[in-house]
Each structure stands twice: as structure tokens, then as C-alpha cells.
Amino acid sequence: MVKPVRPSKPAASLFVLRIELEDIEPKIWRRVVVPDTITLTRLHKVIQAAMGWQDCHLHEFHIGAERYSVPDPDGWGSPVQSEARKRLAKVLNGQHEFRYLYDFGDSWQHRIEVEEILPAIAYPQVPCCIDGANACPPEDVGGPWGYSEFVAAMADADHPDHAFRMEWFGEAFDATEFDCEETNEWVTRLEC
Numbered sequence: 635m636v637k638p639v640r641p642s643k644p645a646a647s648l649f650v651l652r653i654e655l656e657d658i659e660p661k662i663w664r665r666v667v668v669p670d671t672i673t674l675t676r677l678h679k680v681i682q683a684a685m686g687w688q689d690c691h692l693h694e695f696h697i698g699a700e701r702y703s704v705p706d707p708d709g710w711g712s713p714v715q716s717e718a719r720k721r722l723a724k725v726l727n728g729q730h731e732f733r734y735l736y737d738f739g740d741s742w743q744h745r746i747e748v749e750e751i752l753p754a755i756a757y758p759q760v761p762c763c764i765d766g767a768n769a770c771p772p773e774d775v776g777g778p779w780g781y782s783e784f785v786a787a788m789a790d791a792d793h794p795d796h797a798f799r800m801e802w803f804g805e806a807f808d809a810t811e812f813d814c815e816e817t818n819e820w821v822t823r824l825e826c
């Protein structure tokens with residue numbers, strides 16, 4: 635008796651995503667590679683690691699007309715879908731751009747673009763960070779406007795807020811700093 639041959643399940647494709655923080659100049663961005671089957675919950679963790687955020691605040695994905703997040707157990711806020719089991723390729727449904735909001739107070743808006751779709755063999759270890767530019771703003775700095783003020787004060791020892799900002803942050807800050815190798819180490823620690 636010959637057993638029928640079952641087709642093997644195709645390997646997931648990879649998405650090359652460009653994550654760009656909006657309303658900041660010069661641009662702060664990262665390029666990451668993730669499987670197209672990644673859940674939004676896992677993608678949130680990849681974004682946090684790649685950008686340098688510390689996952690201290692709420693977040694939300696805006697994909698098409700839908701919003702995905704960790705729903706408030708008390709039912710506050712407008713309705714959102716749970717992100718837990720939502721797979722990126724499925725919710726994108728052919729779209730190539732979406733938004734990610736982190737920290738509803740500081741309102742860090744991220745524009746995310748699917749730049750390329752690659753075969754699974756292109757990057758044997760995913761997720762990974764392959765490029766980027768500029769330092770991530772510190773948590774609780776006050777959004778894009780507060781960050782602009784922070785950078786100005788930190789860069790000028792004669793600025794009236796320099797001493798206060800140095801004490802608040804605890805060390806010097808270089809807004810142009812980005813270490814892809816170090817960032818990739820943080821990202822590759824995550825399992826998809």
C-alpha cells in the first residue's frame with residue numbers, strides 16, 4: 635500500500651519593515667526583518683527592542699480601518715481588536731503601510747512600511763535589525779516637541795535647562811547615535 639504524499643507546508647515569507655518615528659527631524663528609523671506569520675503581540679516586542687523603547691506604556695496598531703491592541707479589561711476607550719492572535723500578513727491583507735502608536739501621553743507615532751517580501755531562507759535568524767539611524771528618544775521626554783527641547787538642552791552646556799536635563803537623564807545624550815549591531819542583539823533575543 636502506497637501512502638499518499640502530503641504537500642509540505644510552505645515556509646513563511648519574510649517582511650522587511652521600515653519603522654520610522656514621525657514628527658522628528660532628523661528621522662529616527664529602523665529596518666527589521668520578521669516572518670510574515672508574526673503576531674502583532676510579538677511585532678510590538680520587536681518594535682520596542684529595535685527602537686530602544688522600554689515597553690512602559692500602552693500601544694496600538696492602526697491597520698487600514700482597524701485598531702489592534704491589548705484590550706482594556708475594564709472596557710475603557712473606544713473598541714479595539716485584540717492583537718494577541720492576529721498575524722501580520724493576514725491583517726495587512728495586501729496593504730504595505732500601517733501605523734503603530736506607543737505611549738498615549740507622549741504620542742509616539744510610527745509609520746511602518748513593508749519594503750520587501752523575501753523568501754524564508756534570506757535571513758536564517760529572525761527577527762533581526764539590519765539598519766537604522768539616530769537614537770531613540772528617552773521614555774517620558776514629552777513627545778516630539780519635548781524631545782526637540784531635550785536635544786537642544788543636552789547639546790548646549792549654556793542652555794538654561796542643560797543641568798536639569800543632564801540630572802534627569804543621568805548621562806550625555808547623542809541624538810545621532812545608532813549601533814545596529816547592538817540593536818540587532820536586542821532584537822534577535824526575541825523569539826517569533
